[in-house]
Amino acid sequence: MLQRLRNIKNSSFYANKSMKVHQLPSFLNRISTLLNEGYTFSDSIDMLLPYHVDDPAAWRKIILEKLKNGEGSTEILECFLIPKHFLVAIKISEESGKLAQSLQTISKQMDFNEKMRKKLINLLSYPIFLSIFLVSIFLAFRTYFLPNITQILNTRTDATNNATVFISSIFLHLPDIFCLILVSTILLLTTFIIYIKKQHVQKQLSIMLKIPIINYFYKLNITNQLARTLGELLIVGFSLQQALTILQDQQLNKILAYVSEKIETQVIFGESLSTAVHNLGWFSAKFDEFIKHGEKSGYLGRQLLIYSELIEEKLQFFIKKGVSIVQPIFFIIIALSIIAAYLSILLPMYELIEII
The missing domain is CATH 1.20.81.30 (Type II secretion system (T2SS), domain F)
Known part of the structure; x- marks a missing residue:
């Protein structure tokens, strides 16, 4: 029941137009750049949110909740409505330790699709x-x-x-x-x-x-x-x-x-x-x-x-x-x-x- 209520809450959260992510390929590419420079994944997202979303506080709240629940980068990035076939690559990159390279590749592919x-x-x-x-x-x-x-x-x-x-x-x-x-x-x-x-x-x-x-x-x-x-x-x-x-x-x-x-x-x-x-x-x-x-x-x-x-x-x-x-x-x-x-x-x- 709690999981069902959480899903309803999340669905209403994403349905809100103010929660739209702007320039998602650029967002992923910048996360990759920050990861290569030594920033943590959570810090990278926290730094970039004001430049890509209209309501950073609401996004920080839901991301913090996922971090407290022990969820990884794949589950967090899933909030940004990234297609599943890209999420698979992110999931595998978590196992291989090449998250930055994977995000850079995905950003290029998403940018190509958008163009x-x-x-x-x-x-x-x-x-x-x-x-x-x-x-x-x-x-x-x-x-x-x-x-x-x-x-x-x-x-x-x-x-x-x-x-x-x-x-x-x-x-x-x-x-x-x-x-x-x-x-x-x-x-x-x-x-x-x-x-x-x-x-x-x-x-x-x-x-x-x-x-x-x-x-x-x-x-x-x-x-x-x-x-x-x-x-x-x-x-x-x-x-x-x-x-x-x-x-x-x-x-x-x-x-x-x-x-x-x-x-x-x-x-x-x-x-x-x-x-x-x-x-x-x-x-x-x-x-x-x-x-x-x-x-x-x-x-x-x-x-x-x-x-x-x-x-x-x-x-x-x-x-x-x-x-x-x-x-x-x-x-x-x-x-x-x-x-x-x-x-x-x-x-x-x-x-x-x-x-x-």
Whole structure:
């Protein structure tokens, strides 16, 4: 009951707009800088709060409460609504003693995501405005132009000439078709995401790995998370089994915990990490070969971190490409709508000219 009341209290706390954290990537980067200079984690946050929140006193109160309860940096940073996949990296960095480096890396990734989000908004602002303007024109044509031209044609021709009006009506309903496709796609994706989240981790993996194209990026994501977290633990001296146990115990990323459990099952029976990864088949191509090279050289942890950096660069490249493609797609749709608008006007006019 006490925990439930605390959750209600915290939810109302975060719902307050005055508790919003400004420039979160910069906040994490500055914490990293202070940690490298020798400040403690609590002192670093206390120093930076006035520059990133509107009500530092309220934040200090809740952070102090968490410190009194013995909670670590992961639980404290969770208050700032950091995504869970970043919290996993923070949790692992607590174990490895590289919190400052982890926060710096996370701040760069969050800054990149924020820049891509702003870029996407800027790219879509003009097409969306133009789309609203075009929809208004289409509604005006359908409300005033088409009924009037239909009445004129009906008074001068027989019913067999109504095909032109019918075609014009179809063209004028083209935006409706595009909107219907867009709304249907969003609803299907939302339903699919909700369905996936309700499934067991094993079922999630089974479904996602069977979907073309999506399975490629899903494998990249799993590989990136495993390589980064496992590499950080190995490089500071944890054994492979110890590192896998730590990844299983964390509850922030259940997929990573499940994958680590399956890998450890094979490792316990004498399989190498590269062989276990190859047998599972849940990871990006040649990941097992990269691990095998690290096992032979004795620098497995470092090799995993290098591979994680390579995958991170690849994922960022795909994100940039995806964002850059969105605007041309919108303009193509707008161009088709403009052509449809012209045809919806010209076809009845040509018909009327022929009659006259």
